[in-house]
Amino acid sequence: MKPLGQGDPLRLGPYRLHGVLGEGGMGKVYFGADASGGPAAVKVLLPELAHDGHLAERFLREARTAQAVTSEGVARVLAAELEGGRPWIATEFLAGPTLDDAVGRFGPLDDAAVRELARSLARTLQDVHATGLVHRDVKPPNVVLTSRGPRLIDFGIARPEHGLTLTRTGQIPVTPGYGAPEQVLGKRVGPAADVFSLGAVLAFAAGGRPVYTGAEVTAVLYEVVHGNPDLDAVPEGLRYLVMPCFSKDPAARPLPHQVVEAAAPPRQSERLWRSGRLGGEIRQREAAARRLTARPAGPSSTPEGGATDGTPRLTRRRLLAAAAGGGALLAAAGGGTAWWLSRGDGADAPSDPFDIPPAAKVRAAPLGSSEGSPEPLWGPLQEVADAASPAPLPVRDVVVFAASGGGIAARRVTDGRERWRIGDAKAEAGYLSVGDRLVATADDGGTLRTYVAATGSPRWTVDAEVGALLAADAHAVYLLTSDGRLRCVGTDGKVRWTRRPPLALSGGHPAAALGAGHLVLCTETGDVAAVRAEDGARAWVRKDQAEGPLRPAIDGTTVYLGGNSLAAVKVADGDELWALNPLRPPKQGTAGWGPPAVAGGVIYALDCEALRSVRADGSQAGAPMIVAGVAPPWRPPVVQGNSVWIVESDETGVSGLPRTGEGQPQTYALTGGHSRSTAAGANRLFVLNRATLLALPVY
Template identity: 35%
Template sequence: MTNRREEAGGTRPGTPLPSATLPGQTLPGQTLPGQSLPGTIGPYRPVRELGAGGMGRVYLAASHSGRAVAVKVVRGEFAADPDFRWRFAAEVDAARRVGSAFTAPVVDADPTGTPPWLATAYIPGPSLGEAVRTHGPMPEQSLRLLAAGLVEALAAIHRAGLIHRDLKPSNVLLAKDGPRVIDFGISRAVDRPSFTVEGHLVGSPGYMSPEHTTGEELTPASDVFALGAVLAYAATGRPPFGTGPVHALLYRTAHEDPDLAGVPDALSGILAACLHRDPAARPPLPQLQTRLRPQAAADWPAPVAEQVARYEREATRYLRRPRPSRRSVLLASGGAALAAGAGAGWWLWRRPAGGPAAAAPEAAWTADVPDARAEVSRLDAGTVVCTGPSSASVYDRNSGRQLWHDADGTQYTTGPGRVYTVRTDGLLHALDGSTGKQLWASPPEGTGSSKIVSADADQVVLCSANGAVRGFDPTRGTVRWSSTVSGRLGGVQPLDSGRMLVSGSDKSTNFTFLHAVSVLDPAGQRLWNRNLYIPHAAGDRVYAFDQDRSLLALRAADGERIWSRDTPLSTTYQSSDLSQQVLGLLGGRLYCYPELDLRGMSAGPLIAFDPADGSTLWSTRPPTGLLNSVAVADGVLCYLADGLHGIDARTGHLRWHAGADLGGLSFLGTAGGMFLVGSVSAAAAGLYGFDPASGRQVWHYPVTGATDYWTGAQDSRGLYVLTSSRLLAFRLPG
């Protein structure tokens, strides 16, 4: 006899699931490669894009006093829609009416702004879904701590006359002092008609109540059902109605009993009552407060508590300093840039084959940098260039003497022998890298604010707010070519023969994190375009994933497919968010790896591919799922995730784990034949070098007062690192 659930499709409740397939992810939490952030949103300064949803984008931002807030901004194409504006205003009004220690409070809003926005207190911590996927089910006392906070949050929501309607693991964040319920985007007032239109789902299948799925009128008891499903998930690591197609989940919810195997005996009865198909039979919140309260001192499991602490540290780092642009560093040609330690992007280094054994860099000089938010952004023949969001400082490479400083721009980018800035006059200015003297100024020829996307020896690419993209001659400042992108420009990557890959987002890709990819010829004419995930330009090829998660190699000249391969991302890791992955070539292999995310979404695999045919060489899941950048030396691939991990680049097997006791680490790639990290730990601040073969610490340079993450750059002449407004120069051996 065929099992009814198998017939419907999906996974049966009670069947153990790979952690990557569980639902309940938070909003995608990554700024796309090279993607610009808004300058300000009301009085707030965005420092990181946290994600996107049906209503708009969400940013981590800082107030003037440095307070962290999460700012939701309505999508531009919807802001002019009166009905959509009304719904956003209703969300603001609803959120302001809810007051609880276990919800994210509204701190500011402008529903009539252009665009409208809403700011809530930022909650640094993983979602419940991420915590359970990473660390497994929670013990009973932690479940009771979770339940007590959720019940109190729902009580506050219901007292305000609202129903949440979409309580699920991704809408529960775990802070150090308890859970927080977020996202009232689909809440509706109880005193208004509250029906679900047939064929249109407002909620999350598997957590929606039976009456919700069948279109009946909703009451607060619907949230009680969702509460039971969320707690069952936290207790077992799997949804109580399994996984699978939407229709299968809706059927099971409406007609079958939940699977509560694995729920602690003391809680199984009350959770079963919450999940009763009859709303009238579900327990009221006051009864749940009594039945679910902790019976002893309770806290999050130790691994979850450490995860929360890590997100707090990362949030602090982002608020101290804006996140550097991945592409602006990747396109630099005057020195190998080193990775910033807070997940700053895909920067790669490789020790030359047969190079010298690890040896200590020799300290040369130190200098003070005026801008605490500056990064080491470029090395030229005689200069070290440090740029921040609103300043540039240039130093003599031999002596460390400051040659010049400029703080009149709104953005700074470097190219060979040049520093480029957009000033408040709206013009693109080119400054001589050695003297700071202005060489030329040119209008962006677009409307609205402009962003420098890339700069190299051949061109400077500028994008205006209206989608106009232009390439400027770096010598004369004249416009060489012009084009347009639909939506926001994601980045520009160089290809062979003067071609370039331009990626952006439009209405069809804006909230799926697909890139609308175009390849342009040297005159800016579009050769071909296609929607792709995480495109990577490499000479005469473009590597990317398609919408089926197959890995592709495309000819840069015409977009024709060279090969296509299924990968572990299309089979084993289907639920991994491709927007959280980074793709790049290093040491003759094509690597795909998860990038750090403040909301803990970066739990994808690390995979090595053969770029010749796309075959998978090996695949592994990092132990914490939080990578910052990777480097290769002596056949060992190294990444930072709770210390350094050395992976055999040929097999993918772990060879060593080191540096976990140092704390506050930034990964700086390779230098002098070592893997290099910087620490801002009070007890261990300084630079550390590790031997690639063994993981043994072989060098330490203490730095007193280092409190901010490290950035740097190196070439054959030296290593230059920056932390806490101090620039340190080292001569490299050999």
């Protein structure tokens, strides 16, 4: 939770606002308290959107819909009004983790907890359906676990029974893997759709992973309509409970009261939410919430910050102190879904933060001559970059780097003209390409932010406590939290898992590679660890590989590691396939192998002063080529076109060597010594030399 900022209201209706629980391109959710100190989550539409009658009506319709449900199993709507032209909704504050957060942190629920979860959610759906409504979005992020039991939240797309869900053209009307087949097909739905979703939620809780998966969203939706759920991870004794819920025919699915009867939880199973590690987490969050709303002691004392109307007033210090005592206070409250997570600080902020345009087109530059010194395609651009910038990041038609004066910037790959700049990005945390369409970065508060690479338009954000960004693909971003945990955030804006790493990672920025279903990390001390990308579980650890963090390279099912040896290791289990010693034994980090790069099945790496090329079986691919002026710490070679480019130190510059190992290298001279890095794309080599950026042709 963040303190109130400039422009935030101090009060909405009877609620004094104390902090921001979440914000996005459409609205904000505040932590508030009424005159008696009762906490509430207050969701309000942004002022620039309040004039949109459709959005305002949708906003208030959500409140009216949720108010019709009086079940104890939902987050109650406390009040809803249109104040000063801005609609707001106050809901019950739920200080507990969502089901997906709990499973990600503590693993699958045990038999008794799954049965109690089934009983509780099925009873809640009974109450929802009794009002003539269908929830339509039952999924793990919409289930909050409290000491009083599970609570179902977010009635944002709930509709009367047999009503159609209204969406924009091309928008997916369900959460992939949890929406029923009839929802995927856009048919009219009834209560049975919620039962299908309930089955998917229970199977996730019991097995620790979704039962419908696929490489793309469309593949997941196809499996829901035509395939069968993967229940291998669900314990045998619970499959009878969830399997009937997955019937393709809605009429064949059980009714909620039948799920209640079939669940047969043990006696006093409701106490499960108050015991064990999960119960301890819930108690911590509830205690933190009580501290936030606690009245000052003594009738004459004034709360810190100067409030005098009897309601607690919170300062940044008190917010941080309370949060530190109880972790994240709120996983979700009355509709805190990803729809509210998009950043909205620009006029081009999208109404849907997950509406990502197609990847930009870029024309490859013609190959240059292999003779003489290369002439820059553009630049050098002086004083545009931060001298401590990470390596440049080409993302199709732009190249991203840490900007001079702070933040990150993107310039066109064709002519070097600035395309966009994000001033509040924390460049030292890194930046990543997400599916060649988005750029992921972080701000000073640890929030993960994404932007359209071609335009800089903001998209979804997640309060992920980012310490360092590690790796990304089209489906997820992997990061190191500020307290040294590994975390995976899906491109749906949801935290998939958070784990303690097999090796201590805090206090530095490990080098990482992602591939073959694993995230491989090389730490500041040169140890290497691999975790499974799907759940963060430890795969293997390899100690004393290098003197420092050397980036691994993954090709197929093999990861290649530099350092004291050039080692080929199986990604899945860490078994060594082969290892090559360097030309000279490593001594205090002054020799050995540099970080490798792989292209066309050939591994390229610096070995002392030589560039060596090795085939996947460990045999030599070409003769070693001596490179002048290289010294640790080395940058990975950059392979582009028919050349391999090496960053040299001191006054030499960057040199391109023929991939065949035959012929003369060419060098582009640079001054300025260290803080030099390269990257390449579409036959262009991008060079950062302290504060200078330029693009060179490759041959």
